[in-house]
Amino acid sequence: MMLKEEIQKKIDFKTKPQGALGILEELALQICLVQDTLSPVLNKPEILVFAADHGAASAGISAYPAAVTAQMVLNFLSGGAAINVFCKQHGISLRVVDAGVNYDFPESDRLIDAKVAKGTQNYLVAEAISAAELSQCFNRAEHIVDAVYQGGCNIIGFGEMGIGNTSSASLLMSYLCELPLEECVGRGTGLNDEQLAHKMTLLKSAQEHHGEPSGLMQALQFYGGFEIAQICAAMLKAYENNMLIMVDGFIASVAFLCAHRLNPKVIDNAIFCHESNEKGHQLLLKHLDVKPILGLGMRLGEGTGCALAYPLIHSAVLFMNEMASFDSAGVSNKTA
Template identity: 40%
Template sequence: MTEQLLLQQIQEIQPLDQESMNQASAHLDQLTKPQGSLGKLESLAIQLAGITGTQAPLLERRSVIVMAADHGIASEGVSAYPAEVTPQMLLNMLHGGAAVNVLARQASAHVVCVDIGVNADIEHPRLHSRSIRKGTANMAEGPAMSRDEAVRAIRTGMEIAADEVRRGTSLFVTGELGIGNTTASAALISALTGLPPARVVGRGTGLDDAGVHRKTEAIRRSLERNRCDATDPVGVLAAVGGLEIGGLAGVILGAALHQCPVMLDGFISAAAALLAVRLAPACAAYMIASHQSDEKGHAAVLEQLGLQPMLQLDMRLGEGTGGVLALHLVDAANRIMREMATFASAGVAGASGEVPQ
């Protein structure tokens, strides 16, 4: 698929079903509670109805798509961990030992691991091997990848989403793995929004103050070297992004094309979401912000996306962990819609003092 065909396809994303949203809102107002008293759970229920066209969708198969890739910028000392951790953690995840595996089991979610650019040869029966290149180049010295590779990353994410829909997935969670990816995310966000690097750079894997300064300078040099055009999202991804960021943007776009909700995890997922929205603004309606992470720039990106986080737990692990935790809120919203009594069915007087017939 050429870049032009990809851009044409994602323009086919449909708006939410307003009639289903109206019906869900009316039903919520009939339940035995003050109107709006369940706050974000009610907003979530209405959004899910609009996405799926169903008042209380079951969303039984939930897939956490973990895109894994390495980053050439890691050679600039922007992480507290060496690049070798990426393939090691990917194997740990494939064996079920990572935090996202534990939380996904609790939430009855399925973890899908995708090698889209890890700088190692990994074989495992459950690994989706879709490597585009063995990690990006050092963006402080030139473009992270070619434009064709950037398009392929987005397309790969869309293909993974389509494959999972064929397997019965009805809800997606974004996850990622890759040493150096908060640096690439911050650079991409800065390039797309004009926010200064210092505004969006955080401690990532646990950098000290000197490490944060080094990371900020690496991003500043990358932006200066590559001269990104904010009106060209694919070009920005190629210049200062990451393969897993492009892949996750593709997952988001693919989920929206198939009218599936997509639960965003943290900072890297938000960078991918921003890229997706710049490519196809209609996909924003399909996004749910699971939490606001402890990473410095996450709140700023959520503001750019117009999203309110469901949770705030001071997390900064990534992997999709925050997104999986928020699946329990999806279940709660849907159970409220399906199981809670109305004023009429319970024989309870409403705000007017009368029992509805």
């Protein structure tokens, strides 16, 4: 019997009607296949929040000033953000990666310095990321994930912080999914109608300025996001290490889309934690043909969807390992 059939048989013969645990059964099957076992384990869950500034933020593509990126990183480091609360609640290790924030942070056990530059260039007038900077993004992210893996972690989540990063994500999604920009752009941090129209005008001008990218790597150079590029590379390295990958909301999902373009097999290890309230995210999940665990109407980022979904992922593992079978419990199975 093939492993997949053995796993499905174990799931089906638990003391419940077949399929009665819904998405938890699908998660259990996926995790067992990734780990090549009938008895999966989750070790040392960790969420990394990648933070960076965007040169285009100064043009008014966000409802918040660019300084909020650094301010929120300091909030993460002091333990005051939503992601801190949820990680503490569920026993998840949390660290922040400075991929390119325009600020010099004090040393902290919670901070990983992977700063490429103090923010990207303004993609309205220039390439956001140079080829050399993009190479640095990949190298630094790969080393970070390797270190997490060497520490015993086998399930990792990715969050982000960067004022203006929904715009970068929308531009990348439009290119990769071959969708009109209008279908990819949302309100981000809470733009009103007038601000949203301004954002759309600016992003269309960026597309016209750069023209059609020659491939994914050039698209990352055009539209940037040090944090998006580093998450992309980190996801690929997590897959190489056969870790389970928790994917958060819109920006993290676009980073996953980039990783998927480079290695489609990464989807085998990916768990899509929630469907955000950002319009582009809903279309992106459909494009990837994946089913998110949660739908709470959130649009916060930070990895909060990963932290909230983790207990359900853990539940899938626990029922697989600890729930009785019909035989072991002496319970009669259905007769037909």
